[in-house]
Amino acid sequence: MMQPEDVRAALVTIARTEQAVRRTVLRWTVAPTLVTWGIVWLVGYLGTLFLARTALTYLWAGLVALGFAVTFGLQVFYERRVRSPIGRRIDLSWLVASGYLALWSSLLFPRDPHIASFVLVTGIMAGYVLIGIWLTRLMLVLGLFVTAVATIGFLLGPAAFALLVGLLGGGALIAGGLWLWWSGRDDAR
Amino acid sequence: MTLDELIHQPTRLQLMAALAALSPDSEVEFTYLRDLLGLTDGNLSAHLLRLEEAGYIRTRKTFVGRKPRTYIALTPRGRLAFVEYRTTLERLLSGQWAVREAENAIPHADGTSLDTGRSDQA
Numbered sequence: 001m002m003q004p005e006d007v008r009a010a011l012v013t014i015a016r017t018e019q020a021v022r023r024t025v026l027r028w029t030v031a032p033t034l035v036t037w038g039i040v041w042l043v044g045y046l047g048t049l050f051l052a053r054t055a056l057t058y059l060w061a062g063l064v065a066l067g068f069a070v071t072f073g074l075q076v077f078y079e080r081r082v083r084s085p086i087g088r089r090i091d092l093s094w095l096v097a098s099g100y101l102a103l104w105s106s107l108l109f110p111r112d113p114h115i116a117s118f119v120l121v122t123g124i125m126a127g128y129v130l131i132g133i134w135l136t137r138l139m140l141v142l143g144l145f146v147t148a149v150a151t152i153g154f155l156l157g158p159a160a161f162a163l164l165v166g167l168l169g170g171g172a173l174i175a176g177g178l179w180l181w182w183s184g185r186d187d188a189r
Numbered sequence: 190m191t192l193d194e195l196i197h198q199p200t201r202l203q204l205m206a207a208l209a210a211l212s213p214d215s216e217v218e219f220t221y222l223r224d225l226l227g228l229t230d231g232n233l234s235a236h237l238l239r240l241e242e243a244g245y246i247r248t249r250k251t252f253v254g255r256k257p258r259t260y261i262a263l264t265p266r267g268r269l270a271f272v273e274y275r276t277t278l279e280r281l282l283s284g285q286w287a288v289r290e291a292e293n294a295i296p297h298a299d300g301t302s303l304d305t306g307r308s309d310q311a
Contacts, residue, residue, distance in 0.1 A: 082215060
């Protein structure tokens, strides 16, 4: 005859295993991606404060290319261990959504990179908020925080925007990624 | 209500829970499961074999470069079995609680309830 304690223990085992799987996925996909894009934002936006327009174009092109290369490299690496059709669809959705946002913000505000940057940053953060609702609260918090920072920066002007989004926005992404990595350290590889 | 004894074994329960936690059609590499659950190769292989014989999982062997890799996925039958197992556990637990609460609600002849010994006539 099964005891209530046995039933509870089995349910706890299930819950713990599910949590371990979830943390492992976050640790090996979301965490390094956050750190990578945090570095891209930090370097890119701080570069905006110091570099000439031509140099900035090259800098951003290089950083974005690096960001996508690292993101997809990590995905390929992780897919050797966990193959998920949903994961691939999510990646593709991010690529399409980012491209769409970049295209429209540059077409709508070609002479005002300040507005275009604001639309791009807050658009991407809207994605974080949506993902955060069903994936992890950290993404939700990051999305709201960076949106608030970007809005304040936007109201204060281009230099403040670059400084705030670079330091606080990029910094928050890096910190969030490191926290995810750290919090999943006891679970498996 | 009967529990699926094949799934109820602790290691196989972890295996099924790990596979069920991923999206349908996902498959995981052998070493991923081994590391996640802290098992040895032999132990994991033995449990996977039992689950595969029951039709709960399927394995696929392939090569990535020159390295042989084994991927494991939950079958629709396995997913259903796990959902049923989990539902049975939850029903058992809620049923047992309901019985206990009913027992506690019936006062003893001396006016105390069954588990607390508290007097209801105080």
